[in-house]
Amino acid sequence: MTSDDVLVRLTAVDKRFTKSKETITIFEKLDLAIASGDFIAVMGPSGSGKTTLLNLLGGIDRPSAGEIRFAGERIDGLPESRLAHWRAGHIGFIFQFYNLMPMLTAAQNVELPLLLTSLGGKDRRRRVEAALAVVNLADRARHYPREMSGGQQQRVAIARAVVADPGLLLCDEPTGDLDRSNADEILEVLRLLNREMGKTIVMVTHDPAAAKYAKRTLHLDKGRFSERDLAA
Amino acid sequence: MTDVSLIARNLFRKKLRAALMIVSIMTAFLIFGVLVAFEHAFNAGEDLAAADRLMVVNKINFTQPLPYAYYERVKAVEGVRQVSHANWFGGYYQEPKNFLIVLAVEPESYLKIYDRELDVPDDARRAFLSERTGALVGEALAQDKGWKVGDRLPVSSTIYSQKNGGHVWEMTVVGIAKPAKPHIDSNFIVFHYDYFNETRSFGKDMIGWLVLTTTSPAVNDKVAKTVDAMFANSTAETATDTEKAFNKAFAAQFGNIALIVKLVVGAAFVTILMIVGNTMAMAVRERVREIAVLKTLGFPPARILRLILGESLLLALLGGLPGIGLAALAVAALREKLLNFIPGMVMTPDIAVLAVVLMLGLGLVTGIIPAFSAMRLNIASALGRS
Ligand SMILES: Nc1ncnc2c1ncn2[C@@H]1O[C@H](COP(=O)(O)OP(=O)(O)OP(=O)(O)O)[C@@H](O)[C@H]1O
Ligand SMILES: [Mg+2]
Numbered sequence: 001m002t003s004d005d006v007l008v009r010l011t012a013v014d015k016r017f018t019k020s021k022e023t024i025t026i027f028e029k030l031d032l033a034i035a036s037g038d039f040i041a042v043m044g045p046s047g048s049g050k051t052t053l054l055n056l057l058g059g060i061d062r063p064s065a066g067e068i069r070f071a072g073e074r075i076d077g078l079p080e081s082r083l084a085h086w087r088a089g090h091i092g093f094i095f096q097f098y099n100l101m102p103m104l105t106a107a108q109n110v111e112l113p114l115l116l117t118s119l120g121g122k123d124r125r126r127r128v129e130a131a132l133a134v135v136n137l138a139d140r141a142r143h144y145p146r147e148m149s150g151g152q153q154q155r156v157a158i159a160r161a162v163v164a165d166p167g168l169l170l171c172d173e174p175t176g177d178l179d180r181s182n183a184d185e186i187l188e189v190l191r192l193l194n195r196e197m198g199k200t201i202v203m204v205t206h207d208p209a210a211a212k213y214a215k216r217t218l219h220l221d222k223g224r225f226s227e228r229d230l231a232a
Numbered sequence: 233m234t235d236v237s238l239i240a241r242n243l244f245r246k247k248l249r250a251a252l253m254i255v256s257i258m259t260a261f262l263i264f265g266v267l268v269a270f271e272h273a274f275n276a277g278e279d280l281a282a283a284d285r286l287m288v289v290n291k292i293n294f295t296q297p298l299p300y301a302y303y304e305r306v307k308a309v310e311g312v313r314q315v316s317h318a319n320w321f322g323g324y325y326q327e328p329k330n331f332l333i334v335l336a337v338e339p340e341s342y343l344k345i346y347d348r349e350l351d352v353p354d355d356a357r358r359a360f361l362s363e364r365t366g367a368l369v370g371e372a373l374a375q376d377k378g379w380k381v382g383d384r385l386p387v388s389s390t391i392y393s394q395k396n397g398g399h400v401w402e403m404t405v406v407g408i409a410k411p412a413k414p415h416i417d418s419n420f421i422v423f424h425y426d427y428f429n430e431t432r433s434f435g436k437d438m439i440g441w442l443v444l445t446t447t448s449p450a451v452n453d454k455v456a457k458t459v460d461a462m463f464a465n466s467t468a469e470t471a472t473d474t475e476k477a478f479n480k481a482f483a484a485q486f487g488n489i490a491l492i493v494k495l496v497v498g499a500a501f502v503t504i505l506m507i508v509g510n511t512m513a514m515a516v517r518e519r520v521r522e523i524a525v526l527k528t529l530g531f532p533p534a535r536i537l538r539l540i541l542g543e544s545l546l547l548a549l550l551g552g553l554p555g556i557g558l559a560a561l562a563v564a565a566l567r568e569k570l571l572n573f574i575p576g577m578v579m580t581p582d583i584a585v586l587a588v589v590l591m592l593g594l595g596l597v598t599g600i601i602p603a604f605s606a607m608r609l610n611i612a613s614a615l616g617r618s
Contacts, residue, residue, distance in 0.1 A: 051612075051616075055611075055612045058528070060527070060611040061612045080532075081533055081534065084530050084532040085530060085532060086530075087528065087529070088529065088530025088531075089530070093528050093529070095525075099522070099615075101525075102245070103244075104238075104241060108233050111233050112529055113529045115235065115238070116530050116535075160529075
């Protein structure tokens with residue numbers, strides 16, 4: 001992997017949490033390179049630091065030591081407001097519990113990230129329509145989250161994550177709350193986004209079947225990665 | 233979608249809660265508007281008093297009369313520009329319960345002294361000066377009773393009777409005096425002292441009080457001392473003071489209205505502040521996860537702060553603006569009813585502006601703490617709570 005291909009690089013990252021004198025170390029001297037266009041599944045036992053890793057990659061948490069570079073630019077030291085701006089442009093988050101705004105329609109939820117851009121009303125509407133079409137929910141634009149199934153809500157969340165066209169999608173157990181067929185639908189959408197639209201994806205999952213959709217799987221345990229081919 | 237529509241949707245996600253808060257804020261501003269308009273009207277005399285105007289009354293009590301001769305003598309005092317005099321007539325219309333504020337005055341000097349307060353058209357002024365039984369009626373009173381120029385007006389007195397035994401003075405409305413500013417009392421009748429003095433059965437050549445203007449407020453003290461010294465040790469000693477002090481003392485007879493109003497309005501606002509502040513804090517606490525999601529999407533801290541503050545400000549305005557609007561309606565309705573008690577009760581632009589300032593203050597105070605905690609919310613730990 002040449003350095004040109006690397007979208008995100010973690011170098012000697014430490015992450016510790018200190019709670020009332022007690023310090024827990026999650027990562028120590030962690031190195032990771034994520035190639036542009038990759039689709040990585042991250043697996044590992046509960047408490048192994050998978051969510052923490054996504055938080056570090058997405059700039060919503062900072063490493064205790066080491067550096068994180070995104071497209072060559074260091075992001076670990078950016079102040080909060082610059083980091084927010086950076087996230088808006090480069091990162092899409094997808095959570096286990098969808099996290100949609102209950103008082104907004106599907107289209108309005110998807111439009112949220114565009115409020116941070118200078119796009120006019122017409123352009124925003126076009127982008128929202130396109131994003132909802134990608135997740136196959138064009139006909140649900142005016143529905144509220146409570147009027148949709150879990151799978152549909154998660155697809156709205158995916159549309160929201162991609163509407164501003166970020167390069168990196170971070171998914172934390174995106175199918176953790178869904179049945180097999182809904183999960184497969186979501187995973188198909190993610191695969192489509194990776195293959196057809198070139199999105200780089202890091203997906204945390206407990207489900208080996210879900211991990212099969214990824215190009216490679218990283219196992220996280222006791223603060224270390226081990227790469228194994230599950231298919232083998 | 234805009235930030236404003238996002239704010240509005242947040243505010244109205246619990247419709248009953250939003251409605252209750254709006255109604256409580258509305259009530260507080262209704263109380264505020266009505267009481268402050270009342271208090272302003274009540275103390276208007278003090279605020280509107282001209283700085284260069286002095287009142288000369290009997291030292292024993294302002295209801296005791298002074299000899300007419302004082303009028304000429306005060307005119308000659310150095311520093312005095314104009315002097316006029318007035319008698320309290322104790323007037324009523326047809327029945328004593330129809331109480332009227334009627335003063336018998338020296339027309340020319342009286343109009344001059346109150347030139348800045350009263351708008352009297354030139355023809356009305358001329359008619360008033362030339363017609364012995366002419367009466368000038370204040371606009372509010374004329375409107376209230378439906379009196380017009382040319383109307384014959386039988387005015388009775390609870391104090392005086394005529395030499396012929398009658399109690400009714402026949403007058404003719406010769407003009408309507410308009411107040412030059414909103415709070416100025418125009419619920420009165422003034423008529424000729426000469427007519428009054430020549431027909432009354434007692435008290436001849438006695439006047440109620442003198443009102444004078446000085447050449448400058450700087451000489452007020454000196455003029456007051458000179459006047460009082462002039463009549464010291466006479467049968468009618470005088471007390472001279474500024475109109476402001478006089479009006480203040482008069483209003484104080486009814487208690488400290490300003491303080492009462494402040495206490496009531498203050499209590500209403502403290503209550504509202506606690507209700508709205510607590511509800512805003514609760515609303516934001518319930519939404520911690522959503523705020524974390526907004527931050528994840530890239531909403532910067534300042535924008536989050538604005539969204540929450542915007543919500544509390546919108547709430548304060550949605551309650552406050554209709555509240556002050558209702559207060560304006562209530563004041564307009566009360567104005568008629570309270571005309572004899574406190575004339576000139578109006579919702580002035582000052583009160584409305586003060587109300588809007590209070591709304592903004594209320595919005596900021598109730599929103600600032602939740603807004604700051606939302607702004608500083610740690611995304612990772614907020615999302616961790618599922
Ligand atoms: N803000 C925090 N303060 C203290 N400890 C934390 C904090 N966030 C995470 N931890 C700890 O860090 C460790 C890793 O947490 P993390 O959420 O990353 O695990 P995970 O791999 O995502 O687990 P799961 O599969 O259950 O979601 C856990 O022991 C957790 O208790
Ligand atoms: Mg996790």
